[in-house]
Amino acid sequence: MELAKTPGAKRNPNAKVSRLRKDIVMNKYVYLMALPVIAYFLIFHYAPIGGLVIAFQNFSAFKGIGGSDWVGLQHFQDFLTSPYAFRVIRNTLMINVYQIIFGFPAPILLALLLNEIRVQLFKRAIQTISYMPHFISLVVICGMLVDFTQSEGVINDIIVFFGGERANLLMDTDLFRTIFVSSGIWQEVGWGSIIYLAALSTLDPHLYEASSIDGAGRFRQLVHITFPALVPTILILLIMRMGHIMSEGFEKIILLYNPLTYETADVISSYVYRRGIQEANYSFGAAVGLFNSSINFIILLAVNYLSRKYAKESLW
CATH class of the missing domain: 1.10.3720.10 (MetI-like)
Structure with missing residues (x-):
């Protein structure tokens, strides 16, 4: 026998966003202190990941990433x-x-x-x-x-x-x-x-x-x-x-x-x-x-x- 679902049992898709917003307001100074750390990892650890594409190119500083020739796995093989x-x-x-x-x-x-x-x-x-x-x-x-x-x-x-x-x-x-x-x-x-x-x-x-x-x-x-x-x-x-x-x-x-x-x-x-x-x-x-x-x-x-x-x- 299938139990009827109560209205309260339905998940609110915006509940998590609302809780996050409330938490940011209540702990705004903690989040402000965390911003430099977050910025450090974004700038120096995550942003450079995009540069790994040159591992599959014959990279030239004059041509840049967009203009350099693709060589696939040639450097790994070398x-x-x-x-x-x-x-x-x-x-x-x-x-x-x-x-x-x-x-x-x-x-x-x-x-x-x-x-x-x-x-x-x-x-x-x-x-x-x-x-x-x-x-x-x-x-x-x-x-x-x-x-x-x-x-x-x-x-x-x-x-x-x-x-x-x-x-x-x-x-x-x-x-x-x-x-x-x-x-x-x-x-x-x-x-x-x-x-x-x-x-x-x-x-x-x-x-x-x-x-x-x-x-x-x-x-x-x-x-x-x-x-x-x-x-x-x-x-x-x-x-x-x-x-x-x-x-x-x-x-x-x-x-x-x-x-x-x-x-x-x-x-x-x-x-x-x-x-x-x-x-x-x-x-x-x-x-x-x-x-x-x-x-x-x-x-x-x-x-x-x-x-x-x-x-x-x-x-x-």
Whole structure:
């Protein structure tokens, strides 16, 4: 038997618009504060998407997007069949995998250790010292690395003290990834721990008191109370980090590498910089960037799906 529909059950198509208008009036200052952020993303993140069309053109700055010749997937084919494609893809993946394996857990461990410190003055001092490298300019960081790794640098002084020989470490292809990843961990470990410390600050202290009464020591409290509280945050950040596994900024790479270390140091972004910017091959650079972003997007979707299915945590 079909139930009769009441007049109130009929949806008003203008109800959502009316609610939105009322919400804007009630929270007009909040929306005003949000306008610069919205404008930033529209101008610098969404508007440039239209420029990706040059990836399918033989773009000429004199002809413009409308007058440039269409070449279809020619630039994608040129990249994937080039002798450098495998090298830059491998190096990009390797550096990111190392950063995930060694760099991603580092701020988690630091946050857990800081959370166990009971002397607040000492805790704040350690936090301040660990945060400081994040605020140093990348150019300065790379300059320090170049000086420290030279044959007469402080790192070689330590190596010689233990019986080793002097060498320019940045010229060694086998050491480039180690120097790159370890210096990144040193620079960002303190800053990255902030979000985990914020998550730990929401923990109810009565949980520790109850577990202490039950006979749990500091290590058991860490394993059964502190770390589980971080798991949702860890999963969300890991999903976001996996979405960048095919991306590595060219700035630090270019400041540290040289032709002798291209074999292990040249990544997609630095290769695009040389081909797309220095050689003014903008269409090729756009094609490689689009390919790179597409792979990242697919990986992000896959990791988010797996996390939602098995861990019940996801970005959406």
